[in-house]
Amino acid sequence: MVSVLTMVIGLLAAPAAAVTLDPNGSWEELGDWPLIAIHAALTSEGDVITYGTRGAFASQSGSFIYDVWDPASGDVEGGHDTLQNETPTDIFCNLQLNDPSSGNLVMFGGDVFLDGQAQNYGNADIVEFDATTRALSSLPGMTLPRWYGSGVTLPDGRIYIQGGLNGEAFPEVWDPINGAQALDMDTTELYWYYPRLFVVPDGRIFGFDTNGRMFTVSQDLTTLTQHGKFASSGVVGDGSSAVQYAPGKILQFGGRSNHTYYIDANGPEPVVTRGPNMSARRSWVDAVLLPDGRVLAIGGSGVKNELDGTKKSAEIWDPATGEWTEYSMGAVARLYHSTALLLPDASVLVAGGGAPGPLVNANAEIYKPGYMVTAGGVEAPRPEYSLDDTEYDVGDTITISSGDAAQVASVRLVKNGAVTHSFNPEQRLIDLPFTAAIGELQATIPLSSSVVTPGSYLLFLIDGAGVPSEAKIINVAPSETTGPVDPPPPDPPGPIDPPEPPPVQRECALRREQGGVTLTWNAAAGTNVRKNGSWAGKFPELSWFDPTGVAADFYVVIANTADGKISTDCIDDGAPVDPPVPPPPPPPPPLDGECFVTPVGGGNSLVFTDPENNDDNWNIRRNDSWLTKVFNNNSYVDIEGQAGDSYEVRYWIPGAGRQDVPCVPEGGPVDPPPEPPPPPPPPPPEPAACRVTTTAEGIELEWDAVPGENRYSVRRNGKWVTTVQDALTWMDPAGSAADSYEVRATVAGVRTELDCA
Structure with missing residues (x-):
């Protein structure tokens, strides 16, 4: 959304230096990654945390390790800090979001790891990643377990959580003071698999499940309203993606077809229209909102999680034209469990895929869109700027110092992303109205926390040639101020949806009888039955007697159709109900080990x-x-x-x-005390140390060996610089006496940190 003021200032700005860009962009060389990056998130400190497997092989689990990568290291193989998960929680296939109040990443749910293997059902744990210390710690848990749950940050800074296997019954809301609290709304009719959730400008949550059922949640979190179903042609599904490319405007694509849909969620009822087709079907595609307002589609294949019709190209949708265009190709196919994430330098990290799947992609590559690369194959000259502050409220004005101020055409915020399973719920782009003076810009954050939801954002300056600056991260605090700021932009051009055929009548009757419950349904309603939110069985004969059914039970039958799974509630036919069966006595407390x-x-x-x-x-x-x-x-x-x-x-x-x-x-020492008493122990060895020497060539580091390790990570001013193998010295030609240094070594999961003095 571009304000009138921004357009005027852009017209008055001095033209950027003439540069011819290569629209294809470029790909950096494929490199190894410590694990399969099933989850990826950009932290408030500008690092990227990834997790999902035990290591660089196809064994699902978030119970053992996670990795923190510094994008400033310059390549995908350097700058890694691979750490042990010291919590009891398997964070595989969970929900992860940045908490705006602390700047830490909070993880909800995940798998359960027992008997040496994943159990494939949900846990109710909450785990916090400290963005500064990089440590994981356990927080008080949720009411329900959730595996494959989804969530979104609310205007007041709380986090709304919905869905996930074993968490179908109702949503919850979390904040760091009160923890997780159950909400009095029924979500059993909505499919649990990573529901797509978005905060829209009036403060409501708009969402849809992967079967296409649309719904809204009121701003006070008391009412969930369903709004029908869209995309009968099958564009939705767990392998599709969606992104809010402008306030209240959502682009949905990929999955079971090559179709695109526009969803306008700004009114009381969502409006769905058909957009242009992509070049081909992309199942397990990732969507990345770029700072120039376009949407990048990356990865996927024609057949779900198979190497049939793989798409390695970068395909980009332009809201100005409403069209998709294919550009250059990456090195490997990216299918199920792949991720793509916008980085502060405006490039895109593309990683993961596998566990399960035909490829084990413990690797990553960087895609640089065409706005970063000239026709001569070198990096385009970019605007530069500095900030005096990084903490803001909605409505604040940001003072930006820049020698390129006269060439800036737009100032934009893009929210830090957190992606898994083809969905990144936090992506949003905000155009900031601004004024320019010599060497300075004044950009204003809209006065609405439902447009600028609280959290960490990348601040980009974009020049007249469309080239973005490298971004700095700013933090926008929670606020109670909600509501739209400017009218939303019109939908991009594209064909209109054909009228939907009348819905198929689906019926299921429930009769409570002596000793159980009988269900009967028509063929259109389905053959799979869920009882109280859990799968009960498959019954092709269109009826089922449940001998354990009681008055409080509720049932849903599910049909597998071309449009996905369709659920139908079973309605009581009014027959007399059995008297309530007393609940069984509570199980005895578990025996202590x-x-x-x-x-x-x-x-x-x-x-x-x-x-x-x-x-x-x-x-x-x-x-x-x-x-x-x-x-x-x-x-x-x-x-x-x-x-x-x-x-x-x-x-x-x-x-x-x-x-x-x-x-x-138990007992005493195994070995009897020696006679005579042993001599006093020798003094403990001096702790390992690191020494700094300033030389004409730079800063020289020398450190003592850490027993059992020959590989050392060197950090300058808190950031990774290099890794030294089979040596105890290193010369930093770029160092100065004002820099601080630290050398790290990890032996058997225990990290030693040597401060260099």
């Missing part, structure tokens, strides 16, 4: 047991910090354990949750 710790010659020995034999996946903690995981074994020897160390064993019992078992001493 036992853990005994015994000092041995060379550490501490732990022996532990779960009396119900429900778990062979143990998390060992020493002195209140995570130490290791043990699988299919009821003992562990901590060779680094000391006298006085405290231990705790954590495990899960299905239906009872996490069990925390403290380890207590």
